[in-house]
Amino acid sequence: MSVATPVAGELWVYRKNDNAPSECVEVLSVTQHGRKQRAEVRFVDDPPRVEVVPLGRLRTPWANVQAYDEYIANWEKLAALELHDAEAAAIAEVFEALVPESVADIYDGRYDYVVSVHDETAFAAIVGCPINEVATQCFSCRDGDTLLLGREGALISAELACRRNPQPILDVVFAEEAEAREGCKHGRKRTYKLHADDGDMTSPYWEWYWYLKSTRPRLELLRQWCGFRAVTADERRRAAEDEARRLDLLLVDAIEELERLNSPSAAWIKREHDEKRITPERVRPQIDRPLRPDEMPVREIKVRSRRWW
Template sequence: MPVRPSLCLEVDCQHCDVEAYDRLMANWQRLDAEGIDEVEEYACDVVYEHLVASDIAEVFTGGRAKNGLEVKVIPALGLLLGRPMSDLLERIAWFELNGVLILSPTGCLDVAAAVSQENPDPILEYVMAEETKLREYCKNGRTYERSRGQEDRSASPEWEYHYYLKHIKPVHELLRQLCGYRAVSAHERLVAAEAEARRLDLLLAHAIDVLRGSDKRVFATHLEEEHERRRILPHRVRPVPDRPLEPWEIPVIEVPTRRRWGW
């Protein structure tokens, strides 16, 4: 029995739709395979917020190819890059969808680096402003205001410093690298720390000498002994697991109490 022409056309259209859908899904999977980590994601957010308008290019915040880049106006983005867009497309995964370029997450990071190197001042000023604010938090702590009906939460300087080291500092270092400034090496940090410790030692020694020349001699002696006794040395920084003490090895701690009088 011959098939009606209308039915043949309908089957062919469905077949074309399936092929187009499969190609689209393969493109998304190809882009999604080039993921970036949380530090790179945060750095990209900062760069695009400060340097790239959302009507030129926008980062995907969820769904397929999270952290990929949607390039809406190619010539405008090329001006921000300082180079033709084609030079960048040769090295990254991308595809075109409805007249818009969709770049992989690593392509999004490459664009952020190129834009930052072309115009680094806003990013470096942002990092400086954030670190000035965070330095105050790491010295004095911070109070987090909560919504109505909930008590404000206070964070200690130690907690703020730990949060800075774990979450914020890597982002700031990466932002500097994206702008063309290399990160500070571990050796440079060590040299700077030793020089700073030496400077503070001399400053404290001068302060103790001044106290000794006044009526604060006892306090000066106590301050000097405390400074020497609690120095942070390598063998104190290194965590060395010790064996548990036996019951007879545990020192006895005498706690003075008031004597009860009575017959």
């Protein structure tokens, strides 16, 4: 919190760690030990107690103790929620895909998955609601101009962002499930080795274990955040595209078989297949203006005259 350097004779806040209470110490001297600095301090509440401590344990001048204690307490409240591994991984996936780092980030030197909002207007547009509605559902505070949302806020924000823009997340889910399917069939190339005798490929059994333990819970949580309608609409679209491709390949095989049999229908079916293919450019109804009378085609019909007399 403080960037000042302790000087002999000053009173500073000493904390053995972030969870320890603040203690008042008098700085006796500051010495350099290689690349590290250490300070000799006397504890004001226990004068006989003198210790040599790392300089990092002296947090701020004693005059700032109240503000410092409040600052540390706020961070403890922000990170109070213990996230499941699947929740943490899903939050990271959503923020990486949908939230630019210039708008908000979830990684901090102190605690991860606490949301630091840098651009509140842009963040509200991403989650689809005013930022105050998110802030009131979790512990929140400010660190200068930055709004901080607790880990509950990270979960809420990730779900709202998925509901607002589900397709990029569903694309990620589909791609990762396709990779997991191949891994559970054949294994995959190792990205790292825990032991020297590990092979270059993982086994399908290990991939199946990892899918059940980590991948599937995370992907199911992402689906839940995207919502039932978005998930079913995406599945229907993918099913329609895959079925159209299957039928296209089946028709190509049928045309080749007709050509092998020298069937006269082969050329006609092939031409109809190519020329009348429904593409994204043609799927919209074609709307033309009405024709003027002089533009309408004239059809002449010859009629045999009859004599009635």
